[in-house]
Amino acid sequence: MLAVGFAVILSLFQRQLLGLDDSALLGEGTARLQPLVWTALTLLTEAAAEQGFELKVASAYRSYERQLTIWNGKLSGERPVVDDDDRPIDRAGMSFEDCIACILRFSAMPGASRHHWGTDVDVYDASAIEPGYDVQLSAAEVAPDGPFGPMHEWLDERIAQGRSFGFYRPYDEDRGGVAPERWHLSFAPLAAAYEIQCSAELLRAVWSDKAWGELGGREALELQLDTLFERFVARVAVAPKAALEYLPPT
Numbered sequence: 001m002l003a004v005g006f007a008v009i010l011s012l013f014q015r016q017l018l019g020l021d022d023s024a025l026l027g028e029g030t031a032r033l034q035p036l037v038w039t040a041l042t043l044l045t046e047a048a049a050e051q052g053f054e055l056k057v058a059s060a061y062r063s064y065e066r067q068l069t070i071w072n073g074k075l076s077g078e079r080p081v082v083d084d085d086d087r088p089i090d091r092a093g094m095s096f097e098d099c100i101a102c103i104l105r106f107s108a109m110p111g112a113s114r115h116h117w118g119t120d121v122d123v124y125d126a127s128a129i130e131p132g133y134d135v136q137l138s139a140a141e142v143a144p145d146g147p148f149g150p151m152h153e154w155l156d157e158r159i160a161q162g163r164s165f166g167f168y169r170p171y172d173e174d175r176g177g178v179a180p181e182r183w184h185l186s187f188a189p190l191a192a193a194y195e196i197q198c199s200a201e202l203l204r205a206v207w208s209d210k211a212w213g214e215l216g217g218r219e220a221l222e223l224q225l226d227t228l229f230e231r232f233v234a235r236v237a238v239a240p241k242a243a244l245e246y247l248p249p250t
């Protein structure tokens with residue numbers, strides 16, 4: 001990473017990591033992923049279909065710009081910030097630090113979302129819902145008695161058996177940072193490389209470059225960034241060995 005004048009020069013890998021380069025992705029709309037991830041996801045989808053599940057992508061790649069819009073919208077109050085039960089939080093009287101922690105429970109800092117990498121995907125079971133059903137990706141939907149519960153139970157078994165084609169759950173349980181996200185799958189063989197290179201230093205660099213947009217609350221965020229990074233970025237599940245070592249067929 002080089003700083004030339006006011007501009008920060010990033011490598012292609014760093015731009016991909018930060019959601020600033022989507023040139024290697026395949027797919028349309030929000031369903032965009034790296035080619036290898038598509039290959040593995042197709043195999044997982046076929047295996048799910050054999051069990052009667054229709055595994056679909058709710059969301060995959062998200063750019064830095066999109067994450068910045070979400071972040072700034074939540075910070076300014078234009079978008080609702082919700083609690084663990086999906087109820088809007090009343091921010092009156094709440095400190096700025098507490099407000100940031102509430103946002104980070106469900107939304108990543110721009111540059112630190114795993115959805116930037118083209119390796120992570122939110123999924124649901126289309127066979128379990130009526131046409132026109134609005135998928136929320138809520139805790140209730142993926143609970144054992146929720147519409148997507150059975151597919152996720154099946155996914156748990158595949159992951160535990162090392163038969164999930166490289167996918168695992170980085171947000172499998174509550175570690176006091178990001179809320180559990182049972183719908184979120186990560187393709188370990190590629191995601192591991194991004195995860196290891198993601199750093200507070202890199203975030204500071206991209207936030208400092210106005211070319212990528214103005215980050216709301218940047219000063220406050222930077223003041224406590226090392227703590228926030230550990231709690232809301234680094235604190236994820238370790239990828240199972242079988243998922244990490246998975247090689248898609250060529």
Ligand SMILES: [Zn+2]
Nearest residue numbers: 121122181184
């Ligand atoms: Zn997700």
